[in-house]
Amino acid sequence: MERTRAALGRACLDTVFLHNPERTGDPAVLPIVLREAFAVREEAATAGHLSTYGIATWSGFTEGLTTVEELDRLATEAAGSPDHRLRVGQLPVSLVEADVLELALDSRGPIGEAAEHGWQVFVSAPCTAVSSCGQRLTILPRCCGRGCPSHRPACWQPPHVQE
Template sequence: MTDLALGTYRCRAIPETAARAAASGAWIDTAPNYAQGRAHALLAPTLAAHPASRVSTKAGFFTATTGADAVRARVLDGARAATGHSLAPDYLRWQLDRNRAELGRERLDLVLLHNPERAHHGDRAALHQVLRDAFTVLEEAAAAGHLTGYGVATWHGFTDGLFTVADLLALAADAAGTDAHHLAAVQLPVSLVVLGPLLQALDGHGPLADAAAANLTVMASAPLHGGELPRITGPELADLIRPGLTPAQACLLTIASCPGVTQLLVAASSAPHWEEAAVAVAQPPLDATRLREIAGVLTSA
């Protein structure tokens, strides 16, 4: 089963849709740089009103204002702050405390390292050391009761071969000093445009299959490819996927049916859009034969 989750990157009505998502028990996914750095503040009242709601946030990217604050706190120098991204241990500890304060949560449900591939400079081993050092900080935070689990939110780390799920598991075990680590999730794009993970999962390999085998939460991001897919998905393809659904719903159902995916992140811009997405995810999933047929139509186009 795949659950609907609220992604707040492109969400234009965070308080409205967050309230609907929290009331339905859905995950809410955010980051300190979303909504020009205001996403945490916009979400805090909803999280306070729904203390049982679950939220995943991130560390890595930051706004210019946050970067300046980090420089004043002496956890970043000016050159690193100017890049808008860091996973350095001192900065990461500082950002975790800031996330907790902004969200009003003593314990964060899930913290994802935000596009760690940004730390890749032609040296895969060096990137793995960055990840290992960051995981050590996250394990410390888990031991202190400040987070429940952590993971990686990547755009192309898996597809570029910079790391695998097995690599992440090994680095987490090394950081924790035991296999009882707190690596709990991966987030990556899966859509009718980014079909690679789906095709691999149908053949029983790739990041989705590997994550499922390790019982990791798998968050599929950008299932509508930044909102472009509903505009370019024709009625014939939508009917092939499931007659009676809108193009957006058909696209969402396809990714919700993908083996290994546990959370489908949708940046609904209004409560009606959230409800439309919820109807799609509640549909009976497509079987592997239909998924292969859809993929065949798309790859032969």
């Protein structure tokens, strides 16, 4: 984070994501790795170098490797208090990865759970899908008749957090 702060010329970063922690290898060590990473981020926040942090996961929620409840518990342990700075989640949502949206309509799944905690949710790859042979397809721009920057995540905030 120090290099990022220096490169950006910022004393305090708005949000830092922990990307794809599910790729640590052994699912049994994932909670340990997350708690340690959250502790480092909590220390940075206490020092005034970071406002919030989040987790960006491609498959952590869909493969059952973690939940918002578990992340909240680990962040609480890392901070020593429920007043932690874990406030953001990012996960893939697209025409192919629509299961989380179905669950969210009933206030369930990672998006519904994040809303209950007042987290912001960013979606990755909202305008793309992957075919069965792994080829990247850009579907939504064709359907809507206009382009969509698939490399830029969309953001959804729970209604009680929106400004």
